[in-house]
Amino acid sequence: MEENKESAPPKGNDKGDKDGEPTHRKKPAKGGGCCNFGTPTSSGTNVSRQSVSRSAYHQNIKSDLRSGLNINLVFTAFIIVFGTSFQFGYNIGVLNQIKYLIVDFQNETYRERHGSVSASFLTTTWSLTTSVFLPGGMLGAFLGGYIADKLGRKKSIIFAQTFTVIGGICGRMCTLANSPELLMAARFFFGITSGIGNCLAPMFLTEISPFNLRGAFGTSHQLFITFGIFMSSVFGLKSVMGTRDLWPSLLLLEVAPAVMTIVIMPLLPESPRYLFLSKKNREAAKKALMFYRRSNDVTMDMEEMDTEHQEKSTSSSESERFTLKDLFSDKNLRQPLIIACTLQVIQQFSGINAVFFYSTSIFKNAGVAKDDIPFAVIGTNAINVAMTVITIPLMDIAGRRKLLLWPMVMMNIDLILITIALVNQGTPAMAFLCIAGIILYVIGFAVGLGPIPMMIGSELFRQGPRPLVMATAGVVNWVTTFIVAMTFEHIQEALEEYTFLLFFIMMVVFTVFVFFKVPETKGLTFEEIAHQFSPGTNIEVEVIATEPVENAEKPVHSHPHPFAVQVTPDTPSDSVGNGKENETETETKTETKTDELQDVEDAPGEEG
Numbered sequence: 001m002e003e004n005k006e007s008a009p010p011k012g013n014d015k016g017d018k019d020g021e022p023t024h025r026k027k028p029a030k031g032g033g034c035c036n037f038g039t040p041t042s043s044g045t046n047v048s049r050q051s052v053s054r055s056a057y058h059q060n061i062k063s064d065l066r067s068g069l070n071i072n073l074v075f076t077a078f079i080i081v082f083g084t085s086f087q088f089g090y091n092i093g094v095l096n097q098i099k100y101l102i103v104d105f106q107n108e109t110y111r112e113r114h115g116s117v118s119a120s121f122l123t124t125t126w127s128l129t130t131s132v133f134l135p136g137g138m139l140g141a142f143l144g145g146y147i148a149d150k151l152g153r154k155k156s157i158i159f160a161q162t163f164t165v166i167g168g169i170c171g172r173m174c175t176l177a178n179s180p181e182l183l184m185a186a187r188f189f190f191g192i193t194s195g196i197g198n199c200l201a202p203m204f205l206t207e208i209s210p211f212n213l214r215g216a217f218g219t220s221h222q223l224f225i226t227f228g229i230f231m232s233s234v235f236g237l238k239s240v241m242g243t244r245d246l247w248p249s250l251l252l253l254e255v256a257p258a259v260m261t262i263v264i265m266p267l268l269p270e271s272p273r274y275l276f277l278s279k280k281n282r283e284a285a286k287k288a289l290m291f292y293r294r295s296n297d298v299t300m301d302m303e304e305m306d307t308e309h310q311e312k313s314t315s316s317s318e319s320e321r322f323t324l325k326d327l328f329s330d331k332n333l334r335q336p337l338i339i340a341c342t343l344q345v346i347q348q349f350s351g352i353n354a355v356f357f358y359s360t361s362i363f364k365n366a367g368v369a370k371d372d373i374p375f376a377v378i379g380t381n382a383i384n385v386a387m388t389v390i391t392i393p394l395m396d397i398a399g400r401r402k403l404l405l406w407p408m409v410m411m412n413i414d415l416i417l418i419t420i421a422l423v424n425q426g427t428p429a430m431a432f433l434c435i436a437g438i439i440l441y442v443i444g445f446a447v448g449l450g451p452i453p454m455m456i457g458s459e460l461f462r463q464g465p466r467p468l469v470m471a472t473a474g475v476v477n478w479v480t481t482f483i484v485a486m487t488f489e490h491i492q493e494a495l496e497e498y499t500f501l502l503f504f505i506m507m508v509v510f511t512v513f514v515f516f517k518v519p520e521t522k523g524l525t526f527e528e529i530a531h532q533f534s535p536g537t538n539i540e541v542e543v544i545a546t547e548p549v550e551n552a553e554k555p556v557h558s559h560p561h562p563f564a565v566q567v568t569p570d571t572p573s574d575s576v577g578n579g580k581e582n583e584t585e586t587e588t589k590t591e592t593k594t595d596e597l598q599d600v601e602d603a604p605g606e607e608g
Contacts, residue, residue: 051538054307055531062525064300067210073292076268077217080204081224083157083261084197087164087254089228091190093381095130097236097374098247102129106180127486129184134482136188140195141478145471147196149278149321153204153271157261160196163189164258171251186251193258199474202454203466207271208292210301211525215395218455223388226446230381237374276305277463307539308462308527322465327472332534336460339517340473343453346510348480350411351503352445368431376435380442387446399522400452401514407448408511414441415504422497453477459521462530 095102106125110117140160147156167189174182201221209217232250236242241250269288276285285305289298327333363373394403414437421434457473458466492499521529 053531053535053538055528055535057307057539058304058525058527061300061304062211062523065210065304065525066212067293069213070292070294072294073209073217076208076292077205077220079261079264079268080157080201081220082257083161083265084193084201085221085224086228086231086257087190088194088198089225089230090232090254091133091187091194091228092225093229093232094236094250096377097233098242098250099126101242101244101247102126102183104244105175109178109180112178125180127489129180129187131482131485132184133187133191133194134478134485136191137195137198137478138191138475138482140192140197141199141471141474142195143192144196144199144474145467145469148200148203148467148470152274152279153200153207154265154268156196156200157204158265160193160200161258161262163192163196164254167193168252168255168258171254172248175248183251190251190254195474195478198454198477199467199470202458203470204271206455206458207273208288210293212396212523214459215400215455215522216392218458219388219392219395219451221454222446222451223385223392226381226384226388226450230378230385233374233378233381237378242374272301273305273463276302277308304525304527322468324468324472327465327468333461333465333469336530336533337469337472339519340453340457340460340469341476342513343456343518344473344477345480346514347449347453348477348484349503349506350408350445350449350510351415351441351484351500351507352449363435368435380439383439384442384446384450387443388450391447391451394447395451396522399520400456401518401520404448404452404514404518405511407444408507408514411441411444411449412504412507412511414438414444415500415507419498419500419504422500425497456518456521459526459529460519460533462526462534 103122103126106129107117107122110121110125140163144156147159151159167186169186170182170189171186174180174186202218205217205221206214234240235250235253236247241247269291270284272285272288272292275281275288282302286298286302289301290296293301327337363376364370368376391403417437418434418441421430421437424430425434454470454473454477457470461469488499491502495502519529519532
């Protein structure tokens with residue numbers, strides 16, 4: 001029999017599906033998978049061995065990995081983002097509507113203490129109250145990468161809620177204790193929670209979702225950030241809670257999602273990839289997968305993780321805990337790390353936080369009436385939420401690159417429009433142009449630079465370096481956010497109406513970087529994405545071709561599909577005889593050959 005020497009799977013045949021996947025492949029029988037070598041179902045066998053790339057192997061099994069939505073997956077994703085992403089967004093916008101109430105509170109308190117205070121002192125205390133959230137976020141991002149491996153994704157998110165509870169109590173007590181310092185402390189604790197959540201949420205979401213829905217679930221992180229910003233602006237209205245007596249309760253409200261997360265999250269399974277690839281607990285990982293897929297047959301999902309586990313076992317660099325030195329010294333990790341971190345810089349230096357942090361001032365300078373500004377802010381935030389909702393299905397249809405590049409081009413145009421409006425402000429037409437420019441800018445950000453940077457950071461790496469990469473990218477995000485927050489007002493004073501030209505120049509450079517450096521990750525498994533930067537070792541597969549007994553002596557004229565799975569005796573098969581004489585059918589089987597994986601199955605698993 002002629003042996004098929006190709007290491008990549010064929011593109012399909014006239015009986016293949018629309019994605020080029022052959023329709024004759026059968027799933028392995030229960031208990032099968034890449035670690036078990038089955039028994040031929042008929043005589044006349046011919047066994048050959050091939051060495052194939054992991055990317056080619058994953059490309060072949062993707063049709064069996066494809067999965068749909070189910071209630072378990074959606075509910076878990078909701079709990080994750082409500083306890084992390086929503087709080088992050090809420091903290092971004094919660095002070096925007098109540099700025100003057102907080103400044104009045106600080107003014108009255110410090111006058112009682114010191115007799116008189118200068119305007120510059122009040123500006124400094126307000127800036128400190130706003131920006132102290134960011135060092136807390138940096139600390140949280142550092143912690144997030146560490147505890148993600150130590151405690152796991154689930155327990156780390158629960159741990160983060162303790163800082164929210166402390167912050168909520170401090171925020172509510174600040175006026176009762178006549179202490180602006182308690183308000184600053186509350187913001188710092190909220191920052192820690194947000195830093196941990198911004199690191200863990202994208203990681204957890206991408207690890208529990210099937211590859212064909214990973215973009216949609218990754219976008220839900222950004223969706224709940226925008227929803228948190230929107231809700232904070234609504235609660236901050238004078239007619240709701242934006243009053244002298246009630247504004248401290250806006251901070252106490254954050255305890256509600258924290259308590260909900262603390263109660264419900266322990267009832268949900270841990271990330272299957274963390275359980276198997278980090279904790280070596282195969283049985284717990286299988287049970288978690290069965291929950292997230294709502295299926296008892298998760299053989300192919302386990303097989304997909306098996307190949308990555310084998311890579312970890314055979315690679316000395318993956319056998320130890322990763323360090324920052326490893327990330328920067330290993331050329332296979334350095335390039336995707338640069339991409340992940342640069343996207344965080346692009347996200348913040350695009351000017352989006354300048355819009356969100358100082359949207360009130362921007363609308364005021366554009367000539368919007370004072371009483372209408374809060375509603376303009378809410379309208380902008382509502383558009384942000386709506387466009388992110390629209391982006392969820394687009395992420396796995398259009399792809400990441402297109403949703404980055406085209407909105408960035410639109411944002412470049414919007415920055416020019418905003419500048420023109422600010423230079424010629426004073427007329428109703430220019431006020432309308434400024435607001436339109438901001439709205440279009442928010443739309444462009446919501447589609448691309450909002451959801452994609454953190455999601456791609458979690459996609460570009462295999463299991464081993466992922467937590468540290470997410471922590472590193474998170475720190476870069478918080479540092480750049482801090483730089484923008486601390487420098488924007490000074491830049492605005494220096495450049496005045498030409499402020500956004502600076503962001504325009506940077507955005508042009510960023511667009512060029514994305515065009516040449518950022519890869520597409522739509523519809524790819526983690527292994528296929530990582531293969532673009534670090535191919536890893538090949539895996540050895542066995543190809544078993546079988547013939548019906550009556551034709552055992554006759555040559556096989558068709559080439560066996562090198563990646564099809566053999567049907568074991570207890571599995572029904574329509575490929576073992578079809579009632580026609582002298583017809584030869586070919587079955588093939590691929591198996592990942594690794595004794596270490598079999599040892600993992602036989603050994604007792606660690607607690608996840």
